[in-house]
Amino acid sequence: MRILTGDTPTGKLHLGHYVGSLENRLNLQTDHECYYLLANKHAFTTNADNPQQIRQNTLDVALDWLSVGLDPDKCSMLIQSEVPAIDELTFYFAMLLPFNRVMKNPTLKSEIRMKNLGDTYPFGFPLYSVGQTADILAFRPDVVPVGKDQLPHLEMTREVARRFNQLYCGVAPETPDSEHLAAGGLFPVIDALLGRVERLVGTTGPGEDGELAKMSKSLKNHILLSDSPEAVQKAVMKMYTDPNRIRATDPGTVEGNPLWIFHETFNPDKAWVAEHEDLYRQGKVGDVDMKRKLVEVINDFLDPIRQRRLTFETRPDTVIDILKVGTAKANEVANATLDAAKRAMKQDYFSQ
Numbered sequence: 001m002r003i004l005t006g007d008t009p010t011g012k013l014h015l016g017h018y019v020g021s022l023e024n025r026l027n028l029q030t031d032h033e034c035y036y037l038l039a040n041k042h043a044f045t046t047n048a049d050n051p052q053q054i055r056q057n058t059l060d061v062a063l064d065w066l067s068v069g070l071d072p073d074k075c076s077m078l079i080q081s082e083v084p085a086i087d088e089l090t091f092y093f094a095m096l097l098p099f100n101r102v103m104k105n106p107t108l109k110s111e112i113r114m115k116n117l118g119d120t121y122p123f124g125f126p127l128y129s130v131g132q133t134a135d136i137l138a139f140r141p142d143v144v145p146v147g148k149d150q151l152p153h154l155e156m157t158r159e160v161a162r163r164f165n166q167l168y169c170g171v172a173p174e175t176p177d178s179e180h181l182a183a184g185g186l187f188p189v190i191d192a193l194l195g196r197v198e199r200l201v202g203t204t205g206p207g208e209d210g211e212l213a214k215m216s217k218s219l220k221n222h223i224l225l226s227d228s229p230e231a232v233q234k235a236v237m238k239m240y241t242d243p244n245r246i247r248a249t250d251p252g253t254v255e256g257n258p259l260w261i262f263h264e265t266f267n268p269d270k271a272w273v274a275e276h277e278d279l280y281r282q283g284k285v286g287d288v289d290m291k292r293k294l295v296e297v298i299n300d301f302l303d304p305i306r307q308r309r310l311t312f313e314t315r316p317d318t319v320i321d322i323l324k325v326g327t328a329k330a331n332e333v334a335n336a337t338l339d340a341a342k343r344a345m346k347q348d349y350f351s352q
C-alpha cells in the first residue's frame with residue numbers, strides 16, 4: 001500500500017499528535033511505501049507575516065518526526081513547497097469543487113471560529129483545503145492516516161477523485177469508490193485511518209463549553225514530545241482530575257478524568273491501571289500518588305524520543321539532507337501523477 005499524510009508546521013508536536021497519527025505512521029512505515037509531508041505552505045494561511053517562524057516550525061516538526069522514530073530509510077519526508085506538481089494539481093482540483101461546497105467544510109468553519117478569523121481571512125485560507133486534496137492525490141495513496149479533525153478534508157479529496165475520474169477518465173458515475181482505479185480512474189477514492197486515540201484531552205480540564213478540551217498548543221494544555229522531564233512533572237502535578245474529590249479518601253470518578261485517560265493511553269501496565277482505577281473509585285489511593293506514577297509513565301514514554309532527538313539536534317545538516325532525499329523521491333511520484341492528469345485532461349501539448 002501507499003500511504004500519505006502530513007502536518008502543518010504551526011509549532012512543536014505534542015502527545016495528542018502522537019496517539020492521533022504519529023503512532024500509525026510509525027507502524028505503517030515498516031511495510032508500506034510512506035510519504036510524510038511538511039505542509040509549510042499551509043502555515044502561511046495564518047502566519048504569512050512570519051516566514052522565519054514558519055521555517056523554524058517546519059524544521060522543528062521534522063525533528064519531532066525523526067525523534068519519534070520515523071526513519072528516512074523507511075519513509076520519504078518531504079517539504080510541500082518543494083513539490084510544484086502539488087500546486088499545479090491544486091488549480092485543476094479547485095475547478096472540481098463548488099465554491100460553496102468548500103466554504104461548508106466543517107473544519108474550515110471551526111478554524112474560522114476558533115482562530116477568530118472573522119471575515120478577514122485571506123483567499124488562500126479556504127484554498128488550503130483544496131490544496132490538501134492535491135497534497136494527497138499527487139501521491140495516489142491508498143490510505144491517509146489522520147486525526148479526526150481532518151476527515152472533512154479527506155471527504156473533499158474523495159469528491160475530487162470521483163469527479164476527476166468521471167470527467168476525464170470515463171469512469172461511470174455509479175462506480176463504487178473501491179472500483180474507481182479498476183474502472184480506469186487515475187485517482188483512488190482514498191480511505192482515512194484514524195489513530196488509537198481520536199481526540200486526546202488536554203491537561204487543564206474543561207473549556208468554556210464544559211467539555212474536556214482537546215490537547216492543543218493554543219489552549220496551553222499540552223505536553224510536548226520535546227518537553228523536559230521537569231516540564232512533564234509540572235504539567236502532570238497540576239493536571240485537572242476529579243473536581244469533586246476533596247480528600248484522598250473520597251470516592252473518585254475514573255470516567256472522563258484526565259488522570260486516568262492519560263494512564264489508559266500511555267501506561268503499558270494495563271493490569272496496574274485497572275487495579276488502581278478500582279482503588280481510586282473506592283477512595284483508597286490519592287491523586288498525588290497516581291500523578292507521580294503518571295509522571296514516570298510519560299517520562300518513560302518520552303525518554304527514547306529524547307535520546308533520538310539528541311542525535312539529530314546536533315546535526316541540522318543531516319535533517320536537511322533527509323528532507324532533500326525525501327522530497328526528490330516525492331517529486332518523482334508527484335510529477336508522474338501530474339503528467340498522467342494532464343494527459344487525462346488533454347493538456348499534454350508537448351508530450352507527443
Ligand code: TRP
Binds near residue numbers: 042132144
Ligand atoms: N491539514 C493537516 C494539519 O493541519 C496537514 C496536512 C496538509 C495534511 N496536507 C495533508 C494531512 C495531507 C494529511 C494529508 O495537520
